[in-house]
Amino acid sequence: MPYRSPVDEIRFVLDHVVGFDAVAGTGKFAEATPDMAEAILTEAGRFMDQVLAPLQRIGDQQGSVLENGVVRTPDGFRDAYAEMAAGGWMGASADPEHGGMGLPLSLTNAVNEFMNGACLSFGLKPLMTQGQIEALEAHASDELKALYLPRLTSGEWGATMNLTEPQAGTDLGALRTRADPNGDGSHAITGQKIYISWGDHDLTENISHLVLARLPDAPAGSKGISLFLVPKFLPNPDGTPGARNDLRVVSLEHKLGLHASPTCVMDYSGATGWMVGQPNGGLAAMFTMMNNARLGVGTQGVGVAEAAYQHALAHAQERRQGRSVIIDYPDVRRMLATMKAEIFAARSICMACAAAIDMQHATGEADWAARAALLTPIAKAFGTDIGNEVAQTGIQVWGGMGVIEETGAAQFARDIRVSTIYEGTNGIQAMDLVGRKMADGGEAAFRLLDEVEAAAEAARGRAPDLAEPLWQAAETLREATEWLLGQPAEDRDAGAVPYLRAFARVLGAHYHLAAAQAAPGSGRARLARFYIGRMLPEHQGLLAQLRDGAAPVMAVTANDLEA
Ligand SMILES: Cc1cc2nc3c(=O)[nH]c(=O)nc-3n(C[C@H](O)[C@H](O)[C@H](O)COP(=O)(O)OP(=O)(O)OC[C@H]3O[C@@H](n4cnc5c(N)ncnc54)[C@H](O)[C@@H]3O)c2cc1C
Structure with missing residues (x-):
């Protein structure tokens, strides 16, 4: 089943969930009108579906090889790259002064998601270029900028x-x-x-x-x-x-x-x-590139999850067992609904991070910089965790055929596996969240939780079954954050991974609520109900793990692990 870039879904998230209108309302991104966004996303989606997606299997089977000291890429990669560079996609968010299009990251990150869903191996290449452009724009001398930036932006180098x-x-x-x-x-x-x-x-x-x-x-x-x-x-x-x-x-x-x-x-x-x-x-300068790449890697998780979901859905609609096609069985429906609900949550978190980075660049305001910094480790870790989980669930939906390479279900899981490791492992992302990102006394986190609670308050009348659990969860997370701030580093680190996941759970519910509010009575509202009923409650168990502290973890000695 061919991959289709989720253009309409991204439009919905931009318009109704992450507040893209605020980005487009800034002077810096005034050209990013709805018509322009539509044109960019539609054209990018067409390119990814028609040109990149067919390379996914060929790339896996042929691989890149080292011959006489030079790396040769699989059939079709050169032509696809040339076409992509000619389309201006390499420098889509780069400064127009050096040949870039100056597009907001909200749009180019969406394009990256399409690219990752179509062919992740290929997608890693432009990601490196985009990150380097940003690092050079921020830190290189004028001579280096003049020499390198136009060539990187055009994709020539x-x-x-x-x-x-x-x-x-x-x-x-x-x-x-x-x-x-x-x-x-x-x-x-x-x-x-x-x-x-x-x-x-x-x-x-x-x-x-x-x-x-x-x-x-x-x-x-x-x-x-x-x-x-x-x-x-x-x-x-x-x-x-x-x-x-x-x-x-x-x-x-x-x-x-x-x-x-x-x-x-x-x-x-x-x-x-x-x-x-x-x-x-150097490390500070490299972090410019790494921060960009961290959101990019979180978005790899979302792209691959979307592709694995589409692939599994098509199978579930056709595969008959017993009295019906498997999509009609509650457990298969549960798996597919979980995949879809998780993808929506992870995508919204990544897109909210991109929008915060855009607002930071457009306004120069410290609050936006703090929001972007807070969301970056959550986007990276949660996006890639969901990429892995959804790809594994995809295999489960396929049954035995899921582990047979010809179906392609296993490739999603193999390709996305490393994403929780590179660009700083997900454990390190979580430690960044509970450490450096809380160095402001939790101010950025509390400001975000204020917004979540205000939105839940506002929705109480119309959607109490969604709003009330979300408000409660945000309050529980706030109390846990206050507790966390009073703990020594070892306790924070021992609970960092469950804390990050709990934070993502609450944000996911917040964005699902926004979707339900924008489309009451629709499938989106039903998916929000599913997420808030089934996935949000996980935050309680996760925060209990956090509060258990480091002592019980470290009490299991290195010798105990050997015994
Ligand atoms: C396919 C692939 C592509 C890559 N691409 C690039 C690239 O383009 N450029 C580049 O420079 N690198 C690249 N990397 C390297 C990647 O960034 C590293 O593998 C990653 O940073 C982890 O380092 P490590 O493998 O040495 O693991 P280690 O650092 O040995 O970590 C092993 C485990 O220990 C944990 N750990 C380590 N230190 C701590 C700590 N202080 N506290 C708590 N837990 C800790 C980690 O979370 C992890 O679970 C790539 C790796 C792969 C596999």
């Missing part, structure tokens, strides 16, 4: 992010790659990076690597990391790719999924690079 090393995964403070000054303003980059997505390929004539490395006199740990732009080919004075730089792909990883996305071991042996941002300020 590709982009990567190089953080991870064998001994430095979550703990980037342990990285060892060196950056020695060449005396002419450039640096010689030496070291090995692993797991670099799209570290090499045949889609673009040059690749711009952003690499974290240490200056000779750098302090130890994460305060001694700088960021460098290291091109595969050193640009000539006219900007065309020149001499080969001293870097190479050593090997490609053999992975569970995402076969078409080349995951490279990279060797830098004195490669020429230029610093981006301040000496020893």
